[in-house]
Amino acid sequence: MDDSKENPALITTLHDSSASEPLLSKVPEPCRSEVEKEPDLSQHLQITYKHSPRPFRDLPFLIIFAFLVLCTFGFGIFSVFHRNSNYSNVSSYTYSASSDSCVRSSTSASWVTFNSPSSAPSPDFASWVSLKSLSSSNILRVLTWVLGITLILSLLICFLLLLLLKRYTKQVVYVCLPFFFAVLVFFNIFWFVACTVSSSCSDAFPLAYRTLVLGIVFLIIGVIVWIFVANWHRVNLTVNIIGVASDALSSNLVLLGVLPCLSIGLVAYYAPIIVFLVFARHNGKIVPKESSSGEYTCAWKQEGWVPAYFALASLIMLWSLTTMIEAKVYVISGTIAQWYFAKEEEDSAPRQSISTSLRNAFCSSSGTLCLSGLLTAIVRIVRRSDDSTGREDAPGTLNPVLPFGANPLLSSIEFLNKFAINFAAITGEAYCTSARMTYQLLKRNLLSAVFVEVVSTRLLGGIVFVISAVYAVATWGILKGATDLGVYSYFLALLAWGVLMLVLGFFIHVLDNVIDTIYICYAIDRDGGEVCKQDVHEVYVQLPISGNSGSSPGSRIITA
Structure with a gap:
């Protein structure tokens, strides 16, 4: 039986769904930032910023992380109170054959050696040391001034650069x-002339090798120029x-103050772990050790748990570092998303967004x-193991596998991980859900993430290089x-250049x-047929659309 005859509503639904029109050709609905739009169950779930209190997600990994941190601090405190004070006095112990153990020597050879006439410095050596100390003092004073002034000016340069990028980006x-290429040409000629003189x-x-290196560098510069010319439309x-991004960041300037505070907090968190690692080496005892000649000497022997503690502390420090990096991305994404999904009449970011x-x-x-x-x-x-497999003497059975099989997989993980955190900051979903929904979101809208990833980073890096070089x-x-x-100048x-590069970086x-973040927010808008920031849509609507709907975002970033 034909269902369409008994169900007239089905005919209307089929008629409406058959009409094909561009996704953004409809009249955009006003952005709803506080009240979420009721999802249409017949299609994919409507995505928007979640303002309400969020439930805890991925709790097992938080419990594992907290347990390892507690173990690190617990064993670290134990290492401090259980340390052996004789760790630094190994040289003062000698082997006693009668007791078959190491005993403290009664003589102090170091005092005799220090006061022996042969160890007294000569007058020429003493004068050389005083001259070097005077020179080092002068350099240290100038270095302090250079670093202090550079740090102060770097903050001012960041603020001015943000204003310039907001108003006069082009x-x-x-x-x-042009200055970027001029600086590259200048340094290439400068080192050649300086080395020749x-x-x-x-x-x-x-001269032959200098000329060869000079030509290779000029060839690389020419290739870079060709890349920019070929992609001038991009x-x-x-x-x-x-x-657009500079305008969003200028509306949330507090981010530039909060994020360094998170880095300082990470350093403060690292400090006791480093102290624990130092004291962990002091856990052990002085034992006799037989040399190759058959004689016995005294050596320090660590307790069996110390290497395991070093491995645990190193792992938790690396995990804490990467987690803090992701936390910074999360804070940036959550703050910018609140600004993006705010009402059009609000010029500034919502209160308490940070x-x-x-x-x-x-x-x-x-x-x-x-x-x-x-x-x-x-x-x-x-990746570090992958780099080590490039050496011929690198041990392990993964040498033929990692260079060919790991890199595409790792690139895909990095890509999905990056945008999964952006999505989790917006919606509050769990990690796996965020990764899957981000993948589907980008695939549905066929957006080219490679464009946003590569070109903007290269341009901003060039700007920073020019400012730092000048x-x-x-x-x-x-x-x-x-x-x-x-x-020394x-x-x-060069040190001032590095400090400014670090701050601007x-x-x-x-x-x-x-x-x-704005890229993901625009994709959410595009997916739902809404326009929360008209000026953003006017720019991002020009993004190239990926022609291959079957390719994943991860594969597109790999091929780029």
Whole structure:
């Protein structure tokens, strides 16, 4: 029997579903940030930011992590109180044949050696030491000033760079790109001329080899220029994406202050573990040891549990590091998502968005972060093992397997893990659910994640490189003209360049995570046919659509 004749509603449903129209061609509904839209059970579940109190997720991994931390601190405290104070006095023990044990020697050879006339320094040596101490004191004073001024200026540079990227993104990128290649060309010519002028460098590095390296570097620069020219249409779109992300970050400036505090908290958490590792070495005893010649000497023998404790402490430190990294991504994603899904009439971010993200990260989603951090730690360990398999003398049976089978799998895990944390921060779902829903979300909308991942990171990295290089050259010029440090001015300028790169690299890392979060929020909007941020949609709607609906996001990022 034909069901359509008895069920007229079915005819209407089939007629409505047969109409094919673009996903965003409908008139967008107003964004509902506080009240979630009632899901349509006939289609996929409606995705939105979850404001209500969230249940705890992935609790078993949180329990395992907490148990290992307690074991680390418990055995660490035991190592402090159970230490052997004779650890540093092994040299003062000698073997006693009568008792077949090590006993403390009655003589103090070190005192005799110290006061012997032969050990007294010569006048020439003493004068050399005093001159070196004076020079070291001067360098240390200048180094303190350089680092202090660089740290202060780096904060100002980050703030100004954020404002420039928000208002004049295209101008900043178009100015920095030529400077980026100009700096590369300058340094390539500079080292060639400096090595040619220096007699020691020119003798150690012949002209033929210098010319070969010079040509190879110029060839690499040419390839980079060709890549930018060939992808110039992507550069224009990425400029707009960076501008949108800068606007979002400027509305949540507190992130730039909270995230370093999390790093400081991690260092404070590491401090007692490092102390425990130091005292763990003091757990043992002095025992006789027979040498190859048959004579007995005294040596330190650690207790059997000490190597296991070192392995446990190293594992928990790595797991804590990766978990804190994921927690930072979670806080950024949760804060930016609250800004994104807020009402259009609200110019600033919702109140207490940072505190809400921190509470969700370290309470309801702490197990999810522990699981994500564990996966990241495993990936790093496997990658390090993969690197070691490249050596011919590397032991193990995985040598023929890891280079070919591990890299695609690890890349897929890293990709899904990255966006799973973004999704978990928005919805509060468990890790596996977030990974699956993110995969389905990107696959349904056929969005090209490779575009957002690669181009924006390269552009921002180039901007940071140009600013740091200009600052390093200015620092070197000031040190060269105002001090008589000589060759040390190069090292101080290089150190200032590294410090500024580190601070700006942190800023770019935050901005990259903001771009990823807005990308996921846009995908959620696109999936539900809503527009929460009109200016974001005007930019992200230009993203290229992946033509292969059957390929996974992970495979697309691998091939890129």
